[in-house]
Amino acid sequence: MRSSALLSVLQTAVFAFLILTGPSLQCASPRGSGRRHRPGNRTPLVYKQHVPNVSENTLGASGLAEGRITRDDPKFKKLVTNDNPDIIFRDEEGDGSDRIMTQRCKDKLKILAISVMNTWQGVKLRVTEAWDDDGHHAKDSLHYEGRAVDITTSDKDRAKYGVLAKLAVEAGFDWVYFESRGHIHCSVKSDSSAAIKIGGCFPPMATVYTEHGGTMNMAGLQLGDKVLSLKANGKLGYSEVVSFLDRDENRAGMYYTITTSDVRTITLTDKHLIYTSATNSSSIESYVANYAQTVQIGQFVLINDNDSEVRSSQVTHVTSQTVKGVYAPLTHDGTIVVNGVVTSCYGVINSERIAHLSCSPLRWMHSLSKYIPFISRDTEQNGVHWYAEFLYSVGRIFLSPDLLYIV
The missing domain is CATH 2.170.16.10 (Hedgehog/Intein (Hint) domain)
Incomplete structure (x- = not known):
């Protein structure tokens, strides 16, 4: 041409x-049946609401768990470290665990971090939990695979969390859950999923x-x-x-x-x-x-x-x-x-x-x-x-x- x-x-x-x-x-x-959400008219998620309205480990959401990944597991090398300066990581373990996740999860957090800064001046996205191997989660938790994160805003203003959950949906997380008054739970499909x-x-x-x-x-x-x-x-x-x-x-x-x-x-x-x-x-x-x-x-x-x-x-x-x-x-x-x-x-x-x-x-x-x-x-x-x-x-x-x- x-x-x-x-x-x-x-x-x-x-x-x-x-x-x-x-x-x-x-x-x-x-024809033309897509739906566009205007930033000024966002409807926040309410406490205990999740999007989509199916269980996390189903095909319509983040999919089945593929198995716990430990530090000595060969699959651990496929996880990535998130050093995004626009995100605050809690890192209460002191070993960088809250920065470890799948590439897909990292990509979605990058989009969400920008949305948070654009929505609230001077506020950043805060990750309180990402990959984990401490056994404190449910048996098939996607935290064990680096496919889930718990998030808040940097100012810890709980009045913002409903909107934060909506921003996470718009950022492309495959499942978003207003899980507790203290954080929003988000997860993604496996990077290995052909879907x-x-x-x-x-x-x-x-x-x-x-x-x-x-x-x-x-x-x-x-x-x-x-x-x-x-x-x-x-x-x-x-x-x-x-x-x-x-x-x-x-x-x-x-x-x-x-x-x-x-x-x-x-x-x-x-x-x-x-x-x-x-x-x-x-x-x-x-x-x-x-x-x-x-x-x-x-x-x-x-x-x-x-x-x-x-x-x-x-x-x-x-x-x-x-x-x-x-x-x-x-x-x-x-x-x-x-x-x-x-x-x-x-x-x-x-x-x-x-x-x-x-x-x-x-x-x-x-x-x-x-x-x-x-x-x-x-x-x-x-x-x-x-x-x-x-x-x-x-x-x-x-x-x-x-x-x-x-x-």
């Missing part, structure tokens, strides 16, 4: 992010409906194929595959498998967006695009009734498994029907509207590639698309933590 064409694409993407992340953003369902290393994808054997009436495995899908998708008018129709945001037949990932009462089963990664509703509503407007990891039994998803209509179906089971191969096709409409379930094409960004409009340059490039030879169609793409990587980098700058999943 010529440099002028590439520059135009990048400028358009940045412009889209700046426009869409402004204070006037309002979203409708299902945090990929974005929004489907496995290779997932099936799509093609324009010519047959089904096709995700691994066989190509640019230019037209697949069943949800149109802006709420009807089903066929939409062209314009790109792959990710495609790698050799990379393994952890997937969530959602089964419905109509025996529809869809498998997708934790940060892929799927439309859900708390009620058995026939109105498309009641369905919101949320991360797959938040789907709960009893909620409703959209399935195809025929080639043009959709209807609701209740979730009966949610399980997880590791599968080899990741595929993230992008259609012109930004939606796709996979295994008979309607989903978004997007992941990682928790706002379908921002994701869809930010990917407009990819749709334009695909259209132009049919007429302008020097614009590549990425037919041999393997791995994360360069434009998706670029959007993620821009998003880290312009999007708040509650909108962008930060790996």
